[in-house]
Amino acid sequence: MEVVQQDRCRSSLNGKVRRKSKMKILKKLKPEERGLTRTLWEQVFTEDTKEFLDYYYTEKTKNNEIYVIETDHDIRAMMQLNPYVIQMGKKAIESRYIVAVATEPLYRHRGYMAELLSKTARDLYQQKMPFFFLMPASEKIYYPHNYRFIYAADVWSVKGTDGEELTIQKIVELQNDSGVTLRKAEGKDCKKLGDFAEEVLEKQKIQVYTKRDAAYYMRLLKEQESEKGGILIAEQDGEMRGILVFDEEDGLAVREPLIRKGYEDVFDKAGVILKKEEKKKPLIMARLLNIESILSSMVCREEMDLEFVLYDPVIRENNRLFMLKGNEEHLVVRTRTAHTGKDDAVQKISVDALTSIVFGYKELEKIEEEEKEIFSAEFKEEISKLMPFSPVFINEIV
Missing domain, CATH: 3.40.630.30 (Gcn5-related N-acetyltransferase (GNAT))
Structure with a gap:
């Protein structure tokens, strides 16, 4: 206290x-x-x-x-x-x-x-x-507090085969000869939902996502039901082929379709046409916390040797000289106090810019422009050898 x-x-x-x-x-x-x-x-x-x-x-x-x-x-x-x-x-x-x-x-x-x-x-x-995250009501509120976007979500709409508006009741009553059945998930499905989601996300090579298990989907199911929604399952040949989260508080809205590779048209076959909008919606902002911890979790594309001095206005312990050395097999991160004079020539970088770099949300030139920072050619070359935590898939509501 x-x-x-x-x-x-x-x-x-x-x-x-x-x-x-x-x-x-x-x-x-x-x-x-x-x-x-x-x-x-x-x-x-x-x-x-x-x-x-x-x-x-x-x-x-x-x-x-x-x-x-x-x-x-x-x-x-x-x-x-x-x-x-x-x-x-x-x-x-x-x-x-x-x-x-x-x-x-x-x-x-x-x-x-x-x-x-x-x-x-x-x-x-x-x-x-390493970090915590939020879904901002407005980017302007959190930007001054060192939060930066790390994930932009796909925006989906759903219609019937003839372009008609659908409800979940209509969807589960759809008749077709495709062999695909659609139904609302129940509590007994949560273990399979977790296993299915983990498999799909891993095969899509998603680098950052909320871990899915039975408890996760049990909570999500209760959350959706509290908002007149749920989880829709598409099955074919007795196997789960796709799932999506929906609510009907203000018409039918869907998010997070997860579909097994090779079955991308599974919902279409059942008469539910999912359309992905061309433009993504910036959704999740993050704030880096323990810099040494998150950098130590990263890997290199090739041999690298990089030094930079970090500036963090809130977590003063992060204001240090970071020394990264590694190759494709391992990365070693060391830190020490930055010294005036001795380290004046070392690249300086803000925690804000580092956030965008770590999650690969923007190109280095764009980061320089928006953060009003200048990166040396050597820094750009070496930092580009780090494999960013991207793509990201975080779209929980609470």
Whole structure:
């Protein structure tokens, strides 16, 4: 728990002015206190239904972390961290999905959100967590806090064979002679869903994704059902060939079609025409945390030898000289304190630019332009030998 400041206010007593102290406290809630944040959620995120919040505060708060700022023993701002296991290359790592960043309207524009973002970043750095991530309401909110996009999602629409609007009820009643059957997933399907998703993502060579298992799909199924949705399964010859996540809160919307290679037309055959829009939608932003940890998880395309000095305005422990040396078989990452004078000629780079490089979201020239940084020819040559964590596939809602 941190006492982060004292606010002063004036009150009058017997004609005299008295200064009264109001303590502001930033803390992480105990498990039994997490439900206290529901009132703030309902006040700020008015679009969320009772059914969804019942699901969230039953399932997601079982093992998440919630940081809050209190004054007068009342919660004024919050930030929730939902745990996910992320596959990064060949390693599975712990990460956190930031959701429900909210401040009571009367307490906005006081820097509360910035304090929560900084505190959580420093805490997770100490846990050697490589990064955490969020789905921003607006990029402008998080950009100043060192968050950068790492994933742009495909946007899908769904129609019938004649272009007609579909509902899930219509879909599961479709008759065809293709041998493909469509049905809504049930709890008993969750183990197979997890195995299927892991197989498809691995074969697609996705480098960063949330690990899928029976528990993952059981939670996702409950989440979708709380929003008048679910998971649709396409089967052929008794085998799972494709799945997609859907909801019907405002017409039929789909996301995350996962289809086994060689069966790309499995939904089309059943009368459900999936159309992928030409333009992707920037969806997930990330903030690098423990730089040494994430760099140590990377591999090289060829022999490399690189030095750079990192600047991180929040996690001061990251402000070091990084020395990377390796080849196709292994990468060694060493660090030391950067020294004025001795290291003046070494390439300087911000944590913001490094985020875009690590996840391969943008070309180096574009990063230089947007971050207003200049990379030397030697730096560009050597950093390009690192294999970025790309492609990324993270599109969870909470």
